[in-house]
Amino acid sequence: xxxxxxxxxxxxxxxxxxxxxxxxxxxxxxxxxxxxxxxxxxxxxxxxxxxxxxxxxxxxxxxxxxxxxxxxxxxxxxxxxxxxxxxxxxxxxxxxxxxxxxxxxxxxxxxxxxxxxxxxxxxxxxxxxxxxxxx
Numbered sequence: 001x002x003x004x005x006x007x008x009x010x011x012x013x014x015x016x017x018x019x020x021x022x023x024x025x026x027x028x029x030x031x032x033x034x035x036x037x038x039x040x041x042x043x044x045x046x047x048x049x050x051x052x053x054x055x056x057x058x059x060x061x062x063x064x065x066x067x068x069x070x071x072x073x074x075x076x077x078x079x080x081x082x083x084x085x086x087x088x089x090x091x092x093x094x095x096x097x098x099x100x101x102x103x104x105x106x107x108x109x110x111x112x113x114x115x116x117x118x119x120x121x122x123x124x125x126x127x128x129x130x131x132x133x134x135x
Contacts, residue, residue, distance in 0.1 A: 002101075002111055003122030011120050015097040016073025017044050020065055022087050023078030024048040026056050032078040033101070036074050038128035039076075047072065048065045074098045076127065077105055083112035092117045102126055 016079075017023070019039055024032040025048065036046040036057055047068060048054060048061035055061055062068045065075065067107035077084050077099065084101055088110040091099045098120040101107070106124050114121045 002106070002108075003125055007120055008122055008125065009134060011074055011098045011100060011122060012014075012042075012131050012134060013128060015120065016071075017127040018047065018070070018072050019044045019074045019076050020047045020049050020062075020072040020091075020094075020096070021076045021078065022049040022065070024056055024061070025050045025052055026054045030078075035076070035078075035102070035126060039079050041094060046110065065094045065096075068094070072096050074100060076100045076102065078102050079105070081106050085113075087120070088114045092119060098122075100125070100127060 021032055021036050024036050039046050047059055048056040050061055051063055053061040054062045072094055075096045077087050084105050085107045088099045099114050101123040103126050111121055111123055
């Protein structure tokens with residue numbers, strides 16, 4: 001398990017409400033779209049990060065984390081495990097407080113690098129499942 005309950009709670013309640021969701025597009029069939037809706041219902045600002053840089057849920061999209069002209073609190077990663085490590089490194093460079101790898105996204109080396117850089121991190125979990133459990 002990568003991310004104990006205390007870390008999950010801290011990311012969801014204490015680290016800030018601006019979430020960059022990497023892999024979020026306007027495709028309603030993709031998991032990222034539904035997760036972004038849940039995050040928004042719980043008061044998070046969801047910033048789409050996708051090569052198409054589409055506006056999603058009324059929020060302007062960006063092609064990369066580096067393109068976002070404001071601070072990001074949490075980077076939620078919806079890319080496959082092979083691509084996730086570089087995204088975690090970009091989150092560190094961006095100054096995010098945490099990285100969240102979605103269900104099925106696992107990169108142990110990226111987890112170690114990200115934690116060593118001082119960021120909180122969760123892997124292989126979904127914030128849309130976890131946030132309603134907080135009560």
